[in-house]
Amino acid sequence: MTDPLRLGIAGLGTVGTGVVKIVQRQADLLARRCGRPIEITAISARSRDKDRGVTLSRYAWEDDPVALARRPDVDVFVELMGGSDGPAKAATEAAIAAGKDVVTANKAMLALHGQALAEAAEAAGRVLRFEAAVAGGIPVIKALTEGLAGNAIDRVMGVMNGTCNYILTRMDNAGLTYEQAFAEADGLGYLEADPTLDVGGIDAAHKLTLLAAIAYGTKVKFDAIELEGIGAITIEDIRRAGDMGYKIKLLGVAQMTGRGLEQRMSPCLVPATSPLGQLEGGTNMVVVEGDSVGQIVLRGPGAGEGPTASAVMSDVCDIARGIRVATFGVPATALEDAPPASAASPACYYLRMELADKPGALAKVATVLGEAGISIDRMRQYDHPGENAPVLIVTHKAARPDLDRALAALPGTGVVMGTPVALRIEDV
């Protein structure tokens, strides 16, 4: 195996440029580690003339990524264009049809079409790799698929959208409102062109669904995720949660239960002293719990040129070394069709609401909760200058349907002003 491995790279944004830089800068190291040289033979991008700070003239140019994917001098098609459909998907399909291995960083494409693409790649005897699609530079796909292969996975959790974690951290540390922190993240270029991908939790949910497929050997099913973004989180919630020893994180959780596969992406409270609670800024974290290994925590940069390119190169090096594993750890055709869990597993909840300052108001709330089968662990009433009294409640472990019944009944008490906030406290 001393023939060079020849890459065709489609997409020369941040990540693609980063990959070119590594291939150029670390040519000797890569050849030593892989036992063969890694070369780029052809590239494709939207603009040919843009200065990317790296010499591209020695590579063949293709305007059309599909043409790139079919080139006979390309062994591995490296898809770094992004977008769930359109050229990325067309070129990936063309590459597989032309007998190429594929490396991609495209979580949206895989979350929506990963099942079909994996089946196609495996039917063609090719590999489809996506380390860079989840949690940036953290080698979590490899850890889960290979490093923890001896474990039945109990739970996978992750903070996998650095932008959301940045916003929540800035609200916490600098006392910014959600709107201010959002604007700051926007000014720093942290937000996707469509910011709901970030703050709506969609980007992180794309990643979670890929982890879930590997962890449980189930079909990739993005639309089964219970999804809630961070847009409704207030500085008030962050402060009150902090008072009680918690941090608020946009947390993805996948867990196989007797009621089916649970996949949630939502703002959750986690203990401030836990590794997840201590995670600040744009850093990502994935926590894997296995029946033998217990809890493994992986932490690192979730985005950026170097980290994401590092993950792409991990896949490229695997292919160069002859490491070939099914896309999601078991053959795609053998992935099971797990029913989505009808409701999230029981948990303690954080509830915040404004009560009218009337005698008996708290008692009415407690009665509604009690009637729904929800018992109260802790309650705090805060000083209030206005007419309404802010009240915080931490419940004992409760079933979500019970909680939803209680939340639906609260307005009927006539003492709850506005809509109560209910956040899950994840036991980490």
Add this chain to the structure above:
Amino acid sequence: MTDPLRLGIAGLGTVGTGVVKIVQRQADLLARRCGRPIEITAISARSRDKDRGVTLSRYAWEDDPVALARRPDVDVFVELMGGSDGPAKAATEAAIAAGKDVVTANKAMLALHGQALAEAAEAAGRVLRFEAAVAGGIPVIKALTEGLAGNAIDRVMGVMNGTCNYILTRMDNAGLTYEQAFAEADGLGYLEADPTLDVGGIDAAHKLTLLAAIAYGTKVKFDAIELEGIGAITIEDIRRAGDMGYKIKLLGVAQMTGRGLEQRMSPCLVPATSPLGQLEGGTNMVVVEGDSVGQIVLRGPGAGEGPTASAVMSDVCDIARGIRVATFGVPATALEDAPPASAASPACYYLRMELADKPGALAKVATVLGEAGISIDRMRQYDHPGENAPVLIVTHKAARPDLDRALAALPGTGVVMGTPVALRIEDV
């Protein structure tokens, strides 16, 4: 590849029993993930009759691990006996000579003989895998060898002896003396038969030297490690370090410098708010810094039946899946002979000493430090009931040889009582 992969397991202590349990409990899951069944065909241990809480009667028994290693019905020899030489080494060599792949959890054997064993295995076209030898259940060998293969590694650090971290954590949180915490760890069965393996830093140093070989493509050279245990750490140091925002950890660091390969295992101060500083009890942590990826932190259980068996099974599954990588990431014969660095790279140091309560004592110390080229960042003098005044100094970045000259000159001042404590502050 639907033939079963047949294991011969030598050593049925905690880890070996754990491996048997996983193979039995997760037979279906393993077959699904690996595309073929994983079977145990033969076992060997010191005592045949001991009740290990697991059914062994269906496996062939060998009194002699060398005979086990040579059995024609064994594909993979799983060495879980321990001990750097003796039966473990003899059986590993026999297995390689008989054309078997080898999986081992034996850090001592690999630290001392890994170079020769890897060369032998690779010459025979076999793999020698050791995920379980470093940091228990954390898949760090895979992360470093494969997951970060696109990076030039800047530094690898780790807290990799859970017993030492347990002792230091108990001293910190419960105010125990070193002797008390040691006795407690002993009572809990955390210590090796020869406790200097733990508290002398030797066990952790074995692990560090394996990480260094992978990170830098250098020959495994255990005797090049600069080694210092935790036996001299006092509760006083832990408290004083804490006052200044630091925790004391037995930290291993490997780093390639212009002066050669630095490998150190010693008690260091790290910021209390860093992931390493926040690590409590028996948990392990490895931090890898790569030129592209930045900093990756891996955390998990460093010992115990389940976690260590999980790591063994990761290697077994790789072999079953046809994943074959050189022992240390590049062919063993291509590992380079890096000169050990003559001195540790410059760092800030924590110094604690007792000064005679005489006028001008501090000035004399400052003069000695200054003459050696060491400048002082922070200094604290503590209240003292007795005659001597405890003094803490944090230096600016200093070269270790300069510091050593200063330490040698301090007794000559006539004001320094006893031997000063000097601990490196690692920049993490």
